[in-house]
Amino acid sequence: METDAERRDNPLWTRDFTIITLGTVVSMLGSTLTWFAMDLMVLDYTGSTLLFAVYSMVYMLPNALAPVLVGPFLDRFSRKKTIYTLDFITAGMFAVLAAVIAAGKFGFWILALVNFTLGAISGIYNVAYDSFYPLLISEGNFRRAYSVASTLETLTLVMVPVSTFIYKTTGILPLLCANVLSFLTAAVMETRIRTEERYISEQREERAVSAEKRGFTDDFREGMAYLWGEKGLLAIAVYFLFSCLTGGMTQVVTLPYFRKAFTDGEYIYMLVWGMSSLARFIGGIVHYHLRLPVKAKFTIALTVYISMSLLEGGYLFTPVPCMMVMCFLSGMMGITSYNIRISSTQKYVPDGKKGRFNGAFNTINTVGMLLGQGAAGTLSTFMGERVIVVIANALSLAAAVVFIGGAHREVAKIYNTET
Numbered sequence: 001m002e003t004d005a006e007r008r009d010n011p012l013w014t015r016d017f018t019i020i021t022l023g024t025v026v027s028m029l030g031s032t033l034t035w036f037a038m039d040l041m042v043l044d045y046t047g048s049t050l051l052f053a054v055y056s057m058v059y060m061l062p063n064a065l066a067p068v069l070v071g072p073f074l075d076r077f078s079r080k081k082t083i084y085t086l087d088f089i090t091a092g093m094f095a096v097l098a099a100v101i102a103a104g105k106f107g108f109w110i111l112a113l114v115n116f117t118l119g120a121i122s123g124i125y126n127v128a129y130d131s132f133y134p135l136l137i138s139e140g141n142f143r144r145a146y147s148v149a150s151t152l153e154t155l156t157l158v159m160v161p162v163s164t165f166i167y168k169t170t171g172i173l174p175l176l177c178a179n180v181l182s183f184l185t186a187a188v189m190e191t192r193i194r195t196e197e198r199y200i201s202e203q204r205e206e207r208a209v210s211a212e213k214r215g216f217t218d219d220f221r222e223g224m225a226y227l228w229g230e231k232g233l234l235a236i237a238v239y240f241l242f243s244c245l246t247g248g249m250t251q252v253v254t255l256p257y258f259r260k261a262f263t264d265g266e267y268i269y270m271l272v273w274g275m276s277s278l279a280r281f282i283g284g285i286v287h288y289h290l291r292l293p294v295k296a297k298f299t300i301a302l303t304v305y306i307s308m309s310l311l312e313g314g315y316l317f318t319p320v321p322c323m324m325v326m327c328f329l330s331g332m333m334g335i336t337s338y339n340i341r342i343s344s345t346q347k348y349v350p351d352g353k354k355g356r357f358n359g360a361f362n363t364i365n366t367v368g369m370l371l372g373q374g375a376a377g378t379l380s381t382f383m384g385e386r387v388i389v390v391i392a393n394a395l396s397l398a399a400a401v402v403f404i405g406g407a408h409r410e411v412a413k414i415y416n417t418e419t
Contacts, residue, residue, distance in 0.1 A: 030182025053377025066123025151284025248372020279331030313393030
């Protein structure tokens with residue numbers, strides 16, 4: 001455990017870290033208010049799991065391309081400016097969507113087009129944010145910082161039942177307007193961050209020294225070569241490809257399953273998965289104060305990966321109270337694995353390569369999600385939702401054993417570090 005003196009000498013809650021945290025919470029609150037209501041609106045409008053899968057896929061498709069395309073760019077230019085500019089653009093997008101719906105121009109393909117655009121924005125934003133956020137963390141505080149991030153992200157999920165209630169009583173327009181305000185507020189706050197992005201000048205100096213002209217393709221190849229050359233990072237990335245494939249498959253079929261299986265199934269869905277959110281919130285607070293044994297982090301992570309696959313693969317076959325317990329356990333494990341993975345990898349990767357690494361990693365994750373959504377949408381036409389969930393989690397379990405377990409020395413070198 002850290003001493004009080006250590007925390008005073010090297011505080012986590014600096015001015016810039018506080019700003020980015022508050023700005024992120026504001027934008028996440030608005031997003032959470034909107035995204036679940038939009039999912040319900042698409043399901044209400046189409047009544048089709050397949051079209052719901054298509055709607056989800058058009059969001060993920062640009063997410064798969066944008067991170068790799070912009071990763072090298074974000075190692076050479078300002079990530080802060082990218083973040084607040086995209087928040088301003090997102091506010092404008094939701095304002096346009098609200099105006100279209102208010103004018104009675106609502107349609108599935110209009111929604112799909114908006115979702116595609118928002119997916120492209122999200123793909124760029126996530127890489128910029130993931131690469132900028134570590135620069136605002138003081139030395140020795142990575143574990144605590146990512147515990148704060150995960151806890152607050154989970155806390156914003158309390159807006160899901162609020163979103164559902166507002167959508168079912170007044171419609172989607174008030175939620176879209178609230179989202180516009182939240183993104184505008186976050187963007188203005190983010191412009192006040194003062195942290196100097198030193199990696200920009202370092203990258204320029206490297207290019208000035210080099211006699212050859214370097215461009216985007218050189219940076220892209222360098223980023224992929226870095227990931228390929230780091231066997232531990234590569235094993236983690238490949239495992240998360242399958243983990244996200246599982247997430248994509250289950251995301252497409254879980255909400256439709258609850259709506260079919262239960263009266264007012266969206267509320268049962270929120271009750272069950274609310275337990276996972278509660279667990280992640282509690283776990284985030286615990287990890288803020290708790291320091292895991294360094295040498296045990298890899299073993300803990302692998303155990304969690306396997307256990308989560310077993311819990312999430314079987315919970316739909318149990319009564320609702322058992323579902324709640326299993327989701328609580330899964331959520332507690334999920335926050336543990338997230339904290340180990342994100343704090344370890346972001347500390348391990350040099351600042352000048354974070355954009356390229358996060359771009360490649362996010363693209364791999366998004367490709368997994370996209371493949372999973374497409375597979376689940378197709379399978380749903382002739383197979384039950386619960387069977388799809390079992391198949392998805394069996395793939396995730398196998399990937400954990402093969403890729404994480406099979407590269408235990410290389411992955412342990414990354415995970416078993418002090419963060």
